[in-house]
Amino acid sequence: MWARTLEMAVGVWLTMSAFTFAVPGAADAIVVPLAGGVAVLLIALWSRRARHAHLFVLLVALVLIVWGWARFPRPGPPAAQNAMLVGLVLGLFSIVPNEADKPPPAWRRYVRESD
Amino acid sequence: MTSSTAVLNPDSKAPPFDYNPSSMKQRMRVAALGLVAAAIAFYMGAFQWGWIHSVWDPVFGTGTQTVLTSSESETMRHLFGIPDAVLGSWAYTTEVVLAFAGSTRRWQFRPWLVILFGIDVIPLGIVSAMLVVLQGISVGAWCFWCLCTAAISLILVVLSYDEVWASLRFLWAAWRREPRLAALWGTFVGRPEPSGVRVAREMAG
Numbered sequence: 001m002w003a004r005t006l007e008m009a010v011g012v013w014l015t016m017s018a019f020t021f022a023v024p025g026a027a028d029a030i031v032v033p034l035a036g037g038v039a040v041l042l043i044a045l046w047s048r049r050a051r052h053a054h055l056f057v058l059l060v061a062l063v064l065i066v067w068g069w070a071r072f073p074r075p076g077p078p079a080a081q082n083a084m085l086v087g088l089v090l091g092l093f094s095i096v097p098n099e100a101d102k103p104p105p106a107w108r109r110y111v112r113e114s115d
Numbered sequence: 116m117t118s119s120t121a122v123l124n125p126d127s128k129a130p131p132f133d134y135n136p137s138s139m140k141q142r143m144r145v146a147a148l149g150l151v152a153a154a155i156a157f158y159m160g161a162f163q164w165g166w167i168h169s170v171w172d173p174v175f176g177t178g179t180q181t182v183l184t185s186s187e188s189e190t191m192r193h194l195f196g197i198p199d200a201v202l203g204s205w206a207y208t209t210e211v212v213l214a215f216a217g218s219t220r221r222w223q224f225r226p227w228l229v230i231l232f233g234i235d236v237i238p239l240g241i242v243s244a245m246l247v248v249l250q251g252i253s254v255g256a257w258c259f260w261c262l263c264t265a266a267i268s269l270i271l272v273v274l275s276y277d278e279v280w281a282s283l284r285f286l287w288a289a290w291r292r293e294p295r296l297a298a299l300w301g302t303f304v305g306r307p308e309p310s311g312v313r314v315a316r317e318m319a320g
Contacts, residue, residue, distance in 0.1 A: 080196060085197060095231075097216075102218055104224055110307040110312065
């Protein structure tokens with residue numbers, strides 16, 4: 001579950017960054033990180049109950065990367081670079097399974113049923 | 116220990132090695148070195164971002180700054196939208212995270228994770244080390260910290276290959292038992308397919 005905890009921490013950072021890296025005249029520079037941060041927090045909480053829900057964080061990560069890369073002329077303002085970097089980090093965490101330090105549930109079930 | 120629980124033994128060896136290549140001790144070395152490389156790359160990225168005004172280079176003087184402000188580096192920055200050193204730092208961070216993730220028998224339980232880790236460390240590590248050298252030749256200046264991270268990349272290749280090899284051998288043995296793509300895929304993603312279970316039991320002794 002450590003990956004989910006880290007996702008939540010990054011989600012908090014993303015939410016706060018919406019107000020830290022505001023770009024004059026670009027409302028989406030607030031909306032995208034804010035919505036992304038809230039989405040990540042909710043998905044990370046949901047992932048504690050649903051085994052594969054963390055993969056939805058990968059979608060949020062892709063949106064952040066594409067938005068940060070395409071929205072402004074590169075290299076973009078801090079808001080865009082932050083979105084891309086956070087997207088890359090979230091994409092990384094999102095592929096780490098819940099209870100990654102234990103055997104997968106299917107293997108545990110197999111051993112339980114075999115004994 | 117029954118033959119069923121033997122396949123869960125976190126400390127068992129992974130043939131052909133007489134040790135467990137997925138042990139935490141093995142992976143901690145990779146994670147620690149990756150963390151050092153990530154910190155070095157981030158230091159250079161901080162310069163490219165303008166957070167610091169100079170970079171200390173104990174060997175080549177202003178070489179690191181010359182490389183970090185070169186037209187090649189600027190081209191990369193315009194292409195990716197993020198300074199190349201920051202991207203490098205992220206790449207090393209992926210190695211740290213992928214080194215941490217998974218159990219101490221992940222070469223058997225989660226081959227996909229080990230293969231992904233292997234792709235991250237081995238081919239990408241070799242390519243990034245080559246790029247650092249090519250960049251030095253192209254720019255005409257050498258960057259001490261870039262060479263340090265390139266050296267770490269190559270050390271990481273050496274430290275990581277055994278686990279990847281154990282996973283590939285496991286998958287190959289499962290495939291030979293049951294040459295069916297569905298079974299191989301199941302073993303790859305961490306399902307106890309009959310062929311994978313038989314191979315795991317044999318390997319566990």
